[in-house]
Amino acid sequence: MFDIFKSKKQTKLGFDDIEIKLIESDIDYDIVQDIMRGLPKEISQDQLNSRLYEMFGPANNDTKPLTDDKPFVELVFGVNGAGKTTTIAKLANLYKQQGKTVILGAGDTFRAAAIEQLDIWASKLSVPIVKTQQGHDSSAVAYDTICKAVAKGIDRVIIDTAGRLQTQKNLNKELQKIVKVCQKAQQNAPQRKLLIIDGTQGGTAVAGAKEFHDIVGIDGVIITKLDGTAKGGAVFGVSHTLGLPILYVGYGEKQDDIKKFSPKEFVDDLTRSIYG
């Protein structure tokens, strides 16, 4: 039995085969070149494993640890449909399970039904929510949510925002304004600015992330929809190209479908899919 295990572990695949499989995994061509640099003609699973793991570098660690600030405010943003609102519900659920109190801010005042969508999650999870009418100022919602959290001694604030492209100047000014207004409500807020990326979008999402980083600064990334793809090339882009920490990954539409990102687990899954 040991021998079977050993021989499987020692199976080697050719350089070109690996290169193609990585490209097929939706990893950016330039990143694939970085991965392959210096690898031998025949590559073992272990060799590929450690090379892929190295690619995470410093972004591997969440470089900005949670502070003790109360409330601890998280501002969530990203392109339309990336999974922001669902991720907020998942985070709220997670924090509740950790024994924290949570309040949500329905800062997407732009899209019809966005407020209702978050409201439904809030009732389902039994967490309070601050909301306004569609078309109202989303920074005012952020402000009110933080003030309410301060007044009631709530641990965590999570603020939803409207989907936006990194190229939409007005919407991005609005995002900058929300950040400033959060600071007025509480000096260090928002403690974490979280970009939500749709994991099925690959390189396009990564390019957008860079611009968002320039606009407001990103403290961490959450990659969603990794259930819909065995690929997740965006993961390498975010870590290797942008050097941003991936905090969590989402893998479904339900409140429990979130877990802390583990580079090791991700790399193991990827190499296992390549070596079979």
Ligand SMILES: Nc1nc2c(ncn2[C@@H]2O[C@H](COP(=O)(O)OP(=O)(O)OP(=O)(O)O)[C@@H](O)[C@H]2O)c(=O)[nH]1
């Ligand atoms: N399969 C899968 N679907 C997801 C995941 N996260 C979100 N979704 C689905 O993706 C769709 C969009 O999710 P939302 O949370 O509404 O996305 P959003 O970024 O808030 O969208 P906008 O507010 O319109 O910008 C919904 O149908 C979600 O159920 C995930 O991890 N896996």
Ligand SMILES: [Mg+2]
């Ligand atoms: Mg939304």
